[in-house]
Amino acid sequence: MSPARLTTLAFDADDTLWQSEQYFKTAETELVSLLADYADEHTVLAHLLDVGKRNAVSHGFGMKTFTFSMIDTAIEVSGGQVPAKVIGRLLALGREMLSHPIELMPDVAETLEALARNHRLILITKGDLFHQENKVAQSGLKGLFEAVEIVSEKSTDTYAEAFARHGDGPEASMMIGNSLKSDVIPALKVGSWGVYVPHPLTWAFEHADAPLHEPRFREIEALPLTIELVEEIKARR
Known part of the structure; x- marks a missing residue:
């Protein structure tokens, strides 16, 4: 499938969209x-x-x-x-x-609004169901997502099923997050794009080596650069 068929963008929540x-x-x-x-x-x-x-x-x-x-x-x-x-x-x-209030990362709302004009956005986050639901609601971002998936763990099955259920399959999808272990590597393994947005504080349990050999792996300094990256990928074909 051509990289130009990038229709679905999935985002992690904690330390990608807001501080945690x-x-x-x-x-x-x-x-x-x-x-x-x-x-x-x-x-x-x-x-x-x-x-x-x-x-x-x-x-x-x-x-x-x-x-x-x-x-x-x-x-x-x-x-x-x-x-x-x-x-x-x-x-x-x-x-x-x-009970701590949600603190969004810089320019998150504006970035998601821009991307939502031409793409299907979904949220894939792991953690306690009740707490994650509350954070999504308090963030003010829920309306920008066509689907919200709160899972106990992020695996290859998680992404394969989510991209099939809410998108056009893994090859037409991109996962963006701050954890190489949970957000990027398993998404790459099912054929999607995996975009790493480093956060200065990351739990040691989430550390992994960057999959630099993977052609669909990308690293960006900040979430707003997703807009430029998506356009760059689409322009290739």
Whole structure:
């Protein structure tokens, strides 16, 4: 299929359209402070990462799971000695994260509006269903998307099915996001375009090597450059 037949553009949400990871980092900083009597920063954060990976398997991704992981880390690192007031503060941190207002990335609304004039836009995001639905609604962007997919994990099946259901198949689709592991690589594997928009804060679990050998892989510095990139691809044929 010719690259000129690019009809469907899919976007990740967290740290692509709006800020997310910065709230996790703020909570991690406080967690380190709260557990300073039991372990150093490296030990606490390494344990939190391990626990987070473990919990993601059984509870999925999102701020609720992260809150569980902070509490698990506090209990395990302290050998069960962590005071109840610290657990209470971690629960409060989780609630604060869940209720934080949406902060859009620069020029996101204008970029999506421009792209929506000639393309079908869909949103594909993973995490807690209720929280992600709330964030989409609060963002003010929902009306720009013809479909919103909230999934527990992003895999090749996720993209193959979404692009078939809401578009003209993977080869006529593009996935744009800040995670090489979740947004870009699995989308490339099913034949779509994969566009990486780096964010300065990315969870270690989402790190992967850039697939530079893939002809449909692109990296751009900021989301608004998607407009120029799409036009460049279409102009080739």
